[in-house]
Amino acid sequence: xxxxxxxxxxxxxxxxxxxxxxxxxxxxxxxxxxxxxxxxxxxxxxxxxxxxxxxxxxxxxxxxxxxxxxxxxxxxxxxxxxxxxxxxxxxxxxxxxxxxxxxxxxxxxxxxxxx
Numbered sequence: 001x002x003x004x005x006x007x008x009x010x011x012x013x014x015x016x017x018x019x020x021x022x023x024x025x026x027x028x029x030x031x032x033x034x035x036x037x038x039x040x041x042x043x044x045x046x047x048x049x050x051x052x053x054x055x056x057x058x059x060x061x062x063x064x065x066x067x068x069x070x071x072x073x074x075x076x077x078x079x080x081x082x083x084x085x086x087x088x089x090x091x092x093x094x095x096x097x098x099x100x101x102x103x104x105x106x107x108x109x110x111x112x113x114x115x
Contacts, residue, residue, distance in 0.1 A: 001051070002062055008044035009059070011037045 014037035021027040031038060048056070 004044045004047045011041040
């Protein structure tokens with residue numbers, strides 16, 4: 001969304017320039033000269049309509065939301081890494097216990113067969 005908003009803002013001068021043109025012929029020529037900028041603006045407009053955005057958010061508000069979400073993501077990722085390490089330790093303990101029990105079962109079978 002931030003990318004689309006910035007692209008739309010950058011095309012503001014071209015859009016305003018088109019409005020300033022007096023005749024239809026001059027508007028047509030102006031639009032041809034700035035065709036790439038109008039394509040970017042139209043793509044951004046389609047994006048906003050598809051997302052149901054009527055009024056564009058302020059750049060600063062959007063940036064603040066992105067920073068807050070990034071902080072939240074980082075804290076959750078740190079929690080994820082801690083839990084992943086805990087799972088790894090528990091898996092190691094489980095494997096060690098399984099090895100010990102498996103050896104004891106083999107020893108027990110060997111004694112029963114020998115008697």
